[in-house]
Amino acid sequence: MESIQNIENIRKFNRYYANFLGKIDQEIYNRPIPLTEARVITEINLRNGCTATEIREHLGIDRGYMSRIVQRFEDDKIIYKKNSLVDKRQYLLYLTDYGKEVFNGLVENANREVGNMIQSISKIDQSKIVKAMETIESIFSQQHKNLEVSIRSFKPGDIGLVAHLHGKLYDKTYNFGPLFEYYVMKGLTEFMVNTEGGDLWVALVNGEIVGSIAITHSSDSVAQLRWFVLDEHYQGLGIGKQLMETALDFCKQQNYQHIFLWTVSILNTARYLYQKYNFTLTEEKPNEEWTESQLMEQRWDLDLTTDN
Template sequence: MVRELGFMGGDFAGTPLSPSVVHALIEIEKGGMTARELGLQLRLEKSSVSRMLRKLIDSGDVSETPGESDARVKRLSLTTAGERRVSAIHAFARTQVIDALARLKPGEDRTVLNGLRLYTNALGGPAAPPCEAQPIEIVAGYQTGLIARVTDMHARYYARASGFGQRFESVVAGGLAEFCDRLAHPRNTIWTARQGERIVGSIAIDGEDLSADGTDIAHLRWFIVDDELRGGGAGKRLLDTALAFVDAQGFAQTHLWTFSGLHAARRLYEARGFTLAEERPGDQWGKKVLEQRFVRPRP
């Protein structure tokens, strides 16, 4: 890894710069950083940071601005030339990673990601809690980026699990966008599981589409949890939240459609009163599967 990433060569990330200088530029890109803060991030001595910054300022990549409250404190920022250089660094890195991931088999990219995350957390020691330890918050209603993120989770998961492709992704995105236009209806709600600012799960109750003929049916839709959190309880919380809403609204039944073979999800449904009511072949997703309809009566 050290050899392929270029740490042992004279140049790094497609630049004539050392790894520490490239790291410094990426940190400075975030904005508002001081020399002291940069040294802490890079774990370098003050004198080393000072020499590095002097070279970057002289080369025209970095500028210093006196702090508003204390002019002795200098805030670092990229110049226009520095922004161009960092953009090129990011482009080089993206190409390097994309080329490597392209050689992996389907699903192996997730294995690499999880392995790197585990190893990074182990290197950090007890002071670096894993992503899964961060609190999960269940949030009701539309959130910025919801349609794109929920579609992305569905597309990626079902591409691996069921071999679905563009047709499935288009159906999910179109249906979800249409549903979000109807969220003002009091019997329609969507919830997201959030970890910080990131959406990591979703579930929705559509109270209209299956009740159009006068029946009183809640449609459970877009239930998914990100791969990284699957099996950690976030799915149970989302499902219980949605079913509590169903019961409070007094729906006579709750229906959901899924596919044969999703055993973990089926166990969740059956533990909460759903029973298999119908099975039929279907190809609306772009591939033939055995579709299943589960029904939960009002408790």
């Protein structure tokens, strides 16, 4: 009963604070630099030499909208681009001298308006507000503080946990039935019989398996990426990226020229990561086995002979 009351109180505060922040934003951010664009400028300043994709992921901005923001900033001489030394198809973003002036103006304006907002509040109450904000930030940040993340090849006992992770996550999040877990377990047991040309890696957080990825041999030049999964509680920490890069590095070491994978269209986070690593959608087919509604299976391919 107490837990339900806590949840309701948190939701009540969240509604109040969202409205409160909205009023602050309306006071501080005006055209020609609205809130979202101001946040992008701030991120470019903080992440000097970042990509548009990194900012878009962090702020949750639509791809098309982000593209328009970057184009406008470039046209207005707020930012400039440099080719990435790692991937020449990617551009790193930097503020121009004029862009730094714009950023400093935003900071000054924000400080002035927030100062006006709190000037009628006593110093004691201001301290209480700041302390409460620091407490909220500290408690929530503790969820992922001091996490020891590691990636390693599978060991005896891991395979069952990988199947369990798939079954649990896909049932809870996407309402996949038990047949899907059977499909995963069947493939994993077949892989255990013959691992030649492949490997399976698990991601551990403080010693607990929270994700996996595997490469299996399809032909002398072609590999298949399989069993890529990550516990939803640990998404956003870069673990999926570590798993993907581990698998791709292995493929290059094995001299594979091509890699493909099968997924389903509803797995938006995974699909976005595939696109980030230059996989392209090559095939779709319906699947009516795993859920009550029809799914669309997708094949994604990556040519490893090009400079990715």
